[in-house]
Amino acid sequence: MRVVIADDETLLREGLARLLTDVGVDVVGKVGTADELVRKVELTRPDVAIVDIRMPPTHSDEGLVAAASIRDAHSSVGVLVLSHYLESHYATRLLEEHPERSGYLLKERVKDVAVLVDALERIAEGECVLDPTIVSRLVGRPREESPLDELTDREREVLSLMAEGHSNDGICKKLFLSPKTVETHVRHILLKLGIADTGEYHRRVLAVLAYLRG
Amino acid sequence: MGRSLGALVACALGVAVGVHTLVLVHRSPAYSFAGGSLTGGIALLAAGWALIAAGVVFWLQRPTSRFGIVLAAAGYGWFLLEWNNPGVESAIVFTIGLCLYAACPVLVGHALLAYPGGRLTAGVERAVVAFAYVGGVLVLGPLRALLFDPASQGCGQCPRNLVLLSGHGDAATTVRRTGVYLGVVWALALCLLALDRLVRARWRPGWPVLAAGAVYSALVATTFAASTGRGLLWNGTLERHLWLGEAAGLVAVAAAVSWSRISSRRARSTVARLVVELAQSPPPGGLRDVLASIVGDPELVLAYPVGNSGRLVDAYGRAVDPSGRPAQTSVVCDGRRVAVLGHAPGLLDDQELLEHVAAAARLALENERLQAEAHARLEELRASRSRIVSTGDAERKRLERDLHDGAQQRLVALALSLRLLRSQIGTDEHAAEARLAEADAELDRAIAELRELAHGIFPAVLADGGLAVAVRALAEEGPVPISASQLPQGRFAAPVEAAAYTVVAEAARAATTGLLVRGSEHDGVLVVEVETANGDEALDRVSLEDRLGALDGRLSVKREEDGRVRIRAELPCGS
Numbered sequence: 001m002r003v004v005i006a007d008d009e010t011l012l013r014e015g016l017a018r019l020l021t022d023v024g025v026d027v028v029g030k031v032g033t034a035d036e037l038v039r040k041v042e043l044t045r046p047d048v049a050i051v052d053i054r055m056p057p058t059h060s061d062e063g064l065v066a067a068a069s070i071r072d073a074h075s076s077v078g079v080l081v082l083s084h085y086l087e088s089h090y091a092t093r094l095l096e097e098h099p100e101r102s103g104y105l106l107k108e109r110v111k112d113v114a115v116l117v118d119a120l121e122r123i124a125e126g127e128c129v130l131d132p133t134i135v136s137r138l139v140g141r142p143r144e145e146s147p148l149d150e151l152t153d154r155e156r157e158v159l160s161l162m163a164e165g166h167s168n169d170g171i172c173k174k175l176f177l178s179p180k181t182v183e184t185h186v187r188h189i190l191l192k193l194g195i196a197d198t199g200e201y202h203r204r205v206l207a208v209l210a211y212l213r214g
Numbered sequence: 215m216g217r218s219l220g221a222l223v224a225c226a227l228g229v230a231v232g233v234h235t236l237v238l239v240h241r242s243p244a245y246s247f248a249g250g251s252l253t254g255g256i257a258l259l260a261a262g263w264a265l266i267a268a269g270v271v272f273w274l275q276r277p278t279s280r281f282g283i284v285l286a287a288a289g290y291g292w293f294l295l296e297w298n299n300p301g302v303e304s305a306i307v308f309t310i311g312l313c314l315y316a317a318c319p320v321l322v323g324h325a326l327l328a329y330p331g332g333r334l335t336a337g338v339e340r341a342v343v344a345f346a347y348v349g350g351v352l353v354l355g356p357l358r359a360l361l362f363d364p365a366s367q368g369c370g371q372c373p374r375n376l377v378l379l380s381g382h383g384d385a386a387t388t389v390r391r392t393g394v395y396l397g398v399v400w401a402l403a404l405c406l407l408a409l410d411r412l413v414r415a416r417w418r419p420g421w422p423v424l425a426a427g428a429v430y431s432a433l434v435a436t437t438f439a440a441s442t443g444r445g446l447l448w449n450g451t452l453e454r455h456l457w458l459g460e461a462a463g464l465v466a467v468a469a470a471v472s473w474s475r476i477s478s479r480r481a482r483s484t485v486a487r488l489v490v491e492l493a494q495s496p497p498p499g500g501l502r503d504v505l506a507s508i509v510g511d512p513e514l515v516l517a518y519p520v521g522n523s524g525r526l527v528d529a530y531g532r533a534v535d536p537s538g539r540p541a542q543t544s545v546v547c548d549g550r551r552v553a554v555l556g557h558a559p560g561l562l563d564d565q566e567l568l569e570h571v572a573a574a575a576r577l578a579l580e581n582e583r584l585q586a587e588a589h590a591r592l593e594e595l596r597a598s599r600s601r602i603v604s605t606g607d608a609e610r611k612r613l614e615r616d617l618h619d620g621a622q623q624r625l626v627a628l629a630l631s632l633r634l635l636r637s638q639i640g641t642d643e644h645a646a647e648a649r650l651a652e653a654d655a656e657l658d659r660a661i662a663e664l665r666e667l668a669h670g671i672f673p674a675v676l677a678d679g680g681l682a683v684a685v686r687a688l689a690e691e692g693p694v695p696i697s698a699s700q701l702p703q704g705r706f707a708a709p710v711e712a713a714a715y716t717v718v719a720e721a722a723r724a725a726t727t728g729l730l731v732r733g734s735e736h737d738g739v740l741v742v743e744v745e746t747a748n749g750d751e752a753l754d755r756v757s758l759e760d761r762l763g764a765l766d767g768r769l770s771v772k773r774e775e776d777g778r779v780r781i782r783a784e785l786p787c788g789s
Contacts, residue, residue: 061678084665087675087687108661111654142695144728213686 001120004029004044006037006066007052007082012110016050019113025120032056034066041070041077047124052107053083053090064094071098078123082107088134088213095128095209099202103129103165128165128205135163138212147193155192158185163208167201217277221270224286228266232259234307235293242301247449247457254454257461258296264468265289265322272330272471279332284325285471291318292464300364300372308373312362313355316397316447319434319460320350322467323404326427327411329420330474342403349396353389361386391445397438405431422470430463484508485570492578499529501575501582505555515539515556518586526554529582531589545572545579552579598760605757616667624660628653676715680705681742684715685731694722694746698731706740706787713761714742717769717783720758725749725779740787743780750779758783 003025007013010032017027029040034055041049049070053063067079078101081094091104103123109115109131119129139148139160151159161171171182190197195207236248236255243250248258266289273282295318297311323346327339334340356377363381364372408428412421437456441447449457491504506514515536517526528534536542536556545553552572572579631653638646668674676684682701689696696718705711718731721744730745750771762769767785774780 060674084668085674086665086669086690087673088690089675089679089683089687108658111657137690141690142692142728144695144697213690 001048001124002026002028002044002046003120004031004037004040004046004049006031006034006040006049006055006063008032008055009052012052016110019110020116023113023117025117034062037066038069038073041074045074046077048078048080048101048103048120050080050082050120053081053085061090064090067094067102068097071102075101078102078120080105080119080123080129082110086134086137088138088209091130091134092209092213095130096206099128099206100126101128104134105129105131106133122165122170127167127170128202130164130205130209132160132164135160135212138163138209150192151189155185155189158182159189159208162186162189162205163212165205217274221274224266224270228263228270228286228289231290231293232262235262235296238299238302238307239296241303242299245299245301245449246296247454248296249449249454253458257458258293261461261464261468262289262292264465265292268468268471269325272475275475276330276332279330281325281328281330281332284321284328284332285468288318288321288325288464291321292461294318300369303373305373305376309359309376312359312375313377314351316350316354316393319401319404319431320346322427322464323400323408323431326404326408326424326431326467329423329471339407342400342407345396346400346404349393349400353396354393358386358389358393361389387445391442394438394441394445394447398435398442401431401435401438405435420474423467423474426463426466426470430460430467433459433463485574488571489574492575499582501578502529505571505575509557511558513539513558517554517556518583519551519554520587520590525590527586527590529586529589531586531591531593545575547572547576547580552576552583595763598763601756602760602764605760613667613671616663620663621660621667624656624663628656628660631656672712673715676711677708681711681714681733684711685718688715688719688722694725695728696722696731697728701731701733701742702735702740704735706735709765710740710785710787713765713767713785714740714783716761717742717758717781718744720754721746721749721781724752724754735787738786738788740785742783742785744782746779746781747777748779750781753781 001024003020005013005017005020005027007016013030013032017030021027028044028046031037031040032055034051037049037051049067051063051067053061055062055066063081063083067081070077070079079094079098080103081090082105083090084107086106094102094104101123103119105116105119109119122129139156148156157175158171161174166174168179168182168186171177171186172179175182177185187197189195190204193208193211195204195211198204198207236259239246239248239255239258240250243254246254248254266286269282269284269286269289271282272279272285276282291314294311294314295316297307298315299308299311302308302311320343324334324343327343328334334343359375359377360379361382362375363378363383363386364375366381367383367386405428408424408431412424412428433456437447437453437460440452440456447453488504488508491508492501502514502516505516506512515528515534515538517528517534517536519525520527526534526536536554539556539558541557543555543557544551545555631649635646635649635653638649673684673687675687679687680703682698682703685696685698685701689698698718706714714733718729722729725746725748727747727749731742732745733740733742735741750773753771755769755771759769762783762785765785767783769784770780770782772780772782
């Protein structure tokens, strides 16, 4: 696994690099700005670029813009955006355009290296990744009467994992369920929520997200 | 010219009718109410002539009002009571008397209720007056006269009834009796309506007219009541005394009408004085002093309404409350309230005078009102600005406190944890492990707190995605469900978006039930509407108004009839 890290905060950049190197990830580049990142990716073609959402010069959404341009230019390079923002808006901005090989995690996940590595691996395999805190906020947000109320606890759990970008296999492993059971759950959930089941993984993630945000 | 001629003719006719009636009475006093006495004669002439004179003078001064004509007609009617006297000899006079002898109280009642404009305004008054005409004129007069044959009723000396259709003695008596009973009803009704007006009019200039008229109507009602036994208007001793009382009442009515004309003339000279004073254009705020000196009330309060808010201010834009004075009068120009006067009671009760004053002072009032409004707005702006500053200060204070008590406290605790950890390394692995977990949790809390704090200062998503996106993000936050499918997706100037967002966020904070948010942009105005079931009391309206006001926007908070709260913000967005 080869990664490039882009963060304008040196301490964080270096710390993250060391943490990842320790668990065997090959950090091939560390940069402080979006422009450098794009150049570095061009040069090194990593598996995943880890990008801070706020970078110079305006410290607003440079990371997101860089992520989009990397995904545009190199279909084989995944991006993992690290962000302070809980709002699903930013994550949706990233995932809607390029759901495959894209991920959005809250920045504090950097201290949980297992979660980080898991996300990197899933992205490298072509999945998309969305932070569980953001998903649980979406699932739990107050709403008027909704079909969500009719889901069983297990189904809600499965729904959350779907929104986090897990494939059926991933959900099986996470919940220790058989593929058949998971498939049944997924079918029930989509039916109850009125989401068309296209069978296509990325489209399903986006549909579930759109439903939760709606 | 035509009017004075008419007046002259009316007076001459009055003199003639009066003298003729006096002659009739003297020829056959036994059948008359006045009788042969000097008192009776004086009462007869005084009441009739006073009414005619007062009516004619009133008509000359206010030809547009029918009051004068009706009053003069009542004067003639007063004499006609004596004309159905069997001893009048002339068939024409007798017939006129038969038809109209009870017309006077009806006309007086009509005039009273139409005083001074000449028009009956209330439906009940119109109905009662119409009823009185039917009972007092139609039933007692022509209706009965058509059936009344004097000769067959045993009145040998009576002249011929010229309008006799066919003599039906019993029917005529029944009609007459009915007329008398009706007379009790309508005379009492007229009296009560006059009293009602009197009570409502308080001490307006017209009150003596109403009072005298009410007394007169009461006497008439008593006369009718006393006559119900016989079924006709009889001239017994009691009735004659009542008749004298009626005469006195009518003289009083005429005197009251004349007196109020004089006082209104005085008022007119007041207005003339006002015009002269205003010609010298008083200094700003000086209009109150001018009006105060002219109406003779040094404590007079002159207040101007600001906008449509119903707020009242003085000429300098300071809030003022005219309801502190015993009486308040609104000055209305073109159907719009331009000023409110708080004054001593009875000063401006004359609607006519008020209209004249308003007309004379109109420009000056309008001018000063505009100045007052400008002052008031300036004052509002100043207050709003200082509120904005203090709100900002309070907000900063809150941030400072939150940072110190929250995130900083946690970081300090963390530093302490780390320090302790260092001393535990290598000595107590187990405790060090627990300490680390604790520090980790503390850090998580600090991060969450900082994020919340930063979001509270300004939601980055608003700058990044605009109003619709930010409201959608607000819906993720809770605590209440927000439905916001209809918001303009386009971008607006940052302050406009921030203000609109603040309205929704504040509504979400104040409400405990779901929010329905709608928005649209038309003609350069962004309208955001929030509908919810409650929260209008908890809403910080002042700071929202300040916020919108700073952008020339407007806020309205309404509770609809269905109990829903509707918060509406209008913001000029210049696109």
